[in-house]
Amino acid sequence: MVKNRHLAKSISDVGWSIFRHWLEYFAIKYGKLTIPVSPHNTSQNCSNCGKKVVKSLSTITHICPHCGYTEDRDVNAAKNILKKALSTVGQTGSLKLGEFPPLFMLEQSCIGKREL
Ligand SMILES: [Zn+2]
Numbered sequence: 505m506v507k508n509r510h511l512a513k514s515i516s517d518v519g520w521s522i523f524r525h526w527l528e529y530f531a532i533k534y535g536k537l538t539i540p541v542s543p544h545n546t547s548q549n550c551s552n553c554g555k556k557v558v559k560s561l562s563t564i565t566h567i568c569p570h571c572g573y574t575e576d577r578d579v580n581a582a583k584n585i586l587k588k589a590l591s592t593v594g595q596t597g598s599l600k601l602g603e604f605p606p607l608f609m610l611e612q613s614c615i616g617k618r619e620l
Contacts, residue, residue, distance in 0.1 A: 539589040551575070551583035 524540065531538040550557050550566065552573035557566060559577070566573070566580035575583075 539592055541585055541588040541592065543585075546584040546588070547577060547581040549584055551580045551587065 524538075528538045530536075545556065548556050548558060550568040550571060550573055553568060553571040555568065555570045557568050557570070559566070564577050566575045566577050568574070573580075
């Protein structure tokens with residue numbers, strides 16, 4: 505079904521949505537916090553100086569021509585994601601401690617409430 509170009513994006517979106525719900529579920533279960541962020545430019549921007557460094561998917565090392573910062577592409581993206589998440593803490597729309605995602609609420613309704 506993913507090969508069907510009319511359905512592929514919808515199926516992928518559902519997959520990411522389910523993944524996000526499970527991630528939020530396990531975070532609550534183990535006392536962690538999740539903060540959703542937009543993935544826009546997280547792999548393109550330099551996590552050191554913030555400037556955009558365009559690279560193809562096959563480029564695995566981030567080398568910033570502006571500040572000289574060099575890092576693994578995924579580590580650079582992870583640092584950008586962390587910065588985005590930390591910049592939204594406390595703002596409307598972020599999940600706060602004590603708020604529960606849908607899967608957690610479903611489990612609570614099936615097995616009964618328990619102390620966190
Ligand atoms: Zn830089």
